[in-house]
Amino acid sequence: MDGMPKLVTDLLMPDRDGGYAKGYETRELILRTALHILIEEGYRAMSMRRIAAACGMRLGNLTYHYPTREDLVRELLNAVISSYELEFGAIVHAPGLAPEERLMRLCSLIIEDIGSKKTTRLFPELWALANHDAFVYERVHELYDRARAPLVEIIAEMRPDLSEAHRLDLALFISASMEGLTVFAGYQMPFAQRMPAVEQIAIRSFIDIVRSYLPVL
Amino acid sequence: MDGMPKLVTDLLMPDRDGGYAKGYETRELILRTALHILIEEGYRAMSMRRIAAACGMRLGNLTYHYPTREDLVRELLNAVISSYELEFGAIVHAPGLAPEERLMRLCSLIIEDIGSKKTTRLFPELWALANHDAFVYERVHELYDRARAPLVEIIAEMRPDLSEAHRLDLALFISASMEGLTVFAGYQMPFAQRMPAVEQIAIRSFIDIVRSYLPVL
DNA sequence: GCATAAAATTGTCAACTGTCCTAAATTGGA
DNA sequence: TCCAATTTAGGACAGTTGACAATTTTATGC
Incomplete structure (x- = not known):
């Protein structure tokens, strides 16, 4: 993608509790894609449809994993900030x-x-x-x-x-x-x-x- | 409003070229209101309709003075940043x-x-x-x-x-x-x-x- | 005061937004 | 293997967005 060093791992996903492995992977893809859009195009461009399209999935699936946009944003922030916390803790x-x-x-x-x-x-x-x-x-x-x-x-x-x-x-x-x-x-x-x-x-x-x-x- | 000091005057409007005084006042009201919304509620909340409503005017009138949202944002930034430049120049x-x-x-x-x-x-x-x-x-x-x-x-x-x-x-x-x-x-x-x-x-x-x-x- | 330029209203448009619902497909443990 | 839980698809909804056009109202120089 960009530079290789990657000091901070992009996302720290929460532990998977229940659900299939597929769903967990999908959620990670979603958050990673959302982060990418946020960084490349800004918060305004980070709409549910935009994220779903960039993930190559349907809107319905996105809202299955993250029922509301607020849910998605909260989880994204948690995952992003957690990765920084992990970094600075170590x-x-x-x-x-x-x-x-x-x-x-x-x-x-x-x-x-x-x-x-x-x-x-x-x-x-x-x-x-x-x-x-x-x-x-x-x-x-x-x-x-x-x-x-x-x-x-x-x-x-x-x-x-x-x-x-x-x-x-x-x-x-x-x-x-x-x-x-x-x-x-x-x-x-x-x-x-x-x-x-x-x-x-x-x-x-x-x-x-x-x-x-x-x-x- | 908030604190009284107001180090930097809020907006520095561009010179009025043509048009009635009324229109000039309206444009100033628009930019001032847009800035207020930007500060209080963020960029996402600063929609054309939101600005028009806060100004007590109709959307059509807003788009008369600023045909596109991009026009409005540009003028707002010019006015805001100009006021800072004026401040730091003096x-x-x-x-x-x-x-x-x-x-x-x-x-x-x-x-x-x-x-x-x-x-x-x-x-x-x-x-x-x-x-x-x-x-x-x-x-x-x-x-x-x-x-x-x-x-x-x-x-x-x-x-x-x-x-x-x-x-x-x-x-x-x-x-x-x-x-x-x-x-x-x-x-x-x-x-x-x-x-x-x-x-x-x-x-x-x-x-x-x-x-x-x-x-x- | 009047004629005209400017300003403001009103209604409409397609596109986009977040949310919700149902049905189909897939997964993975029994 | 089979079946129940999970995941995905697909569509629909009401509300919002920016932009535009036709119309009416207002402002101001003469």
Whole structure:
């Protein structure tokens, strides 16, 4: 399809409870196809009929597996976000390394993912949806909470003198800084080629601020 | 409506060429109403009929002023983005101040704007649209180019030793960092209350990195 | 105030949307 | 192998969408 690396597996399907194997495969095809349309053409184009057609199946079959569009969207988000959670859960358990080094590697991984087509295209859609849909809002920020956790841990090692709240502030800034790169240096964005340089700046900046941050009282 | 400050005037209408004053007012009402729906309910809800109804007019009249939905969206984006461009064009012409001080003020203004309901809600929609619409992509990044210009200027004063490309890299990082705050600490976002603390971290971090950045060869 | 350009109304069109229902085909365990 | 559960097909429904055309109403320069 696109690039080969695929940092994050596209979808993490929920466990199959009952039903035939065929149905499970069909549901996976449906969600994968829906995700593809969402990424390539946007949320507006992701209609039930459009998904069914792209799957090569009839509308009736689609609505058999996902009775309403809301059901489909919820399951799609769950599957997509779960795959990111899985990824960030398995990351950076590299003990023995200095916290600075682990911070660098973690940020590198996140920024590399931000440069991927999937993430660059998907997350702006999620951010827009989250502004008008409580379920999406909840699920997206739950993901960010988990992605921030290892960051907070590393910061805690580097700055045991700081309160938990101040560590969170630092993690928030770092997290937000990286996410913001999506729009400017993400996949096919105007400054995608500058990503390596900006990444260096970002990581240097993050280490500096974590080392030197002195909260105002 | 919401908060009173209104950093950026909502819309900058194009000059009226021909037509009655009534028509001009109607077009302004249409775009203002469309923007309101876009912010409150998202792009999907912004249908021609929905806009017409919210304006208290008939669909036929709406399509008289904007024959196609695409026309309306284009004009809306032009008007909205123009108002931001006007804002950032008139900003931070405060000579006599140290560049660090001007950098701080500029970033404060941008971050304050990011915390507003309008910007927090509007820009994620624009980012998502830009991924699937060349016109929106063009217009949004044109806006960012202009918003980055004063940043690059200040960086040039602080770091005359750097090449233009490296100044741009720094400006990109700073710009992206701030935009990223939208999702985490923007209007009604989970960490909106931490915005002041994160802003302090951001600005300290920006000044540090601009002062100390040493590009790799 | 009047004539005319502009604006607004009203109704219609085909295409698309999500949801639902029934019947046929398929799957996979007994 | 057979049969019941599951999956798929196919059609229908009411509602919505963007676009268009004919008509009436309103605004404004002369």
